[in-house]
Amino acid sequence: MKTSRWLIALLLVGSAPALAAPDSCERVKSDIQxxxxxxxxxxxxxxxxxxxxxxxxxxxxQVVGHCANDTYKILYTRTSSGNYPVSGNATQDGQPAEPQ
Known part of the structure; x- marks a missing residue:
């Protein structure tokens, strides 16, 4: 009986980081955002x-961060919403970049 309690306690302690991973990832994602x-x-x-x-x-x-002991990555993807250009062919003000 004593052994099974220790085993259960050990399993619960060992699974705590896995359960905390989504929360830590959400915090990192929020900071990056x-x-x-x-x-x-x-x-x-x-x-x-x-x-x-x-x-x-x-x-x-593009990978912009990692979390949960580096078992997850945070990916950044540009969208076409608003005036922000999706391709790298424009400047920050939305005007076409000058050819080099």
Missing amino acids: QKIINNGVPEAGFTLAIVPNDQTDQPDS
């Missing part, structure tokens, strides 16, 4: 997604 907005990118101009490490190869996305 605020930094992007503070840099002048409109909130409608991007999305952030929390994905497992094996799902980071998504088109037009």
Whole structure:
């Protein structure tokens, strides 16, 4: 009986970090989102997604953070909402970039 209590306690303690992972990832995602907005990118101009490490190869996305002991990544994707350009062919004010 004593052994089973220790086993249950050990399992609960061992699973605590796994249960906390989504919360820590949400905090990291929120911090990154605020930094992007503070840099002048409109909130409608991007999305952030929390994905497992094996799902980071998504088109037009860039890894901008990690969480949960580096088992998840946070992906940044530009959107076409508002005046924020999706391609890198325009300047910040939306005007076409001068050819180099």
